[in-house]
Amino acid sequence: MGFFYFYHMDIKQYLDSTYLKTPEQAGISEAENEVIVKGFVQEAIDEGFKLIMIRPDQVKLAKKMIVDAGSKVLVGTVIGFPEGNYSLEHKLEEAQKALDDGADELDFVCNYEAFKKGEIDLVKEEVLKGTQLGLSNHKVVKWIIEIAALNSQQIMHLSCLVKNVVISNFSEDNYASVFVKSSTGFYKTENNLPNGATVSGIIMMLENASPLPVKAAGGVRTYEEAKEMIRLGVKRIGTSSAKAIANGEAADSDY
Secondary structure, three states: HHHHHHHHHHHHHEEEEOOOOOOHOOOOOOHHHHHHHHHHHHHHHHHHEEEEOHHHHHHHHHHHHHHHHHHOEEEEEEEOOOOOOOOOHHHHHHHHHHHHHHEEEEEEEOOOOHOOOHHHHHHHHHHHHHHHHHHHOOEEEEOOHHHHOOOOHHHHHHHHHHHHHHHHHOOHHHHHHHEEOOOOOOOOOOOOOOOOOHHHHHHHHHHHHHHHOOEEEEEOOOOHHHHHHHOOOEEEEEEHHHHHOOOOOOOOOOO
């Protein structure tokens, strides 16, 4: 019983509880969507999850709730989400505003389509500048590579690219603050193929991103799946089913 209890307490520190739908995507009004966001933030506070991951326009609201509650929950947000094809200037602007609003972690979507077209310098530049902005503000940065949009070779290469930019430009004590992250959870796949973290994709990321940490996002819906990801070596799990996972239940969410 003791081990079970402590493992559950421990697993919460891996969980980035996530709600990233816009009102349009959820098919509800802005006010109704805000109620859902507040519910997710409150749940993260009550459950003691590592972090609440929300859209940039909700950062201020989440930060206020967490500060008012005297909670240690971190606020994360997404930049260039979900396609990753914003200009670098736009991404940095969005990131700076999120920092000003109180974000603790910035999850940038890599311009993976530019990467696939061979525009490697563009991707290196955004990884460098985005990481610089986050680290200079003592924040954690994550680079979403969208593995469902990539083949195995590309997953390995893009994980390596992020790692090499970080190793070439930042000191070793920063490595733990720059993650390579699997997925947005919003990529549209064909034939119902997984659009989030898969065991094979995560293994390729772990092998090629090391010593940078890896975050598995999307598709982790049960305590067993979360445990398997942690066993493989991921340091964070992004999920909209954090409470179900922490309680050892299966979730019916699509992220």
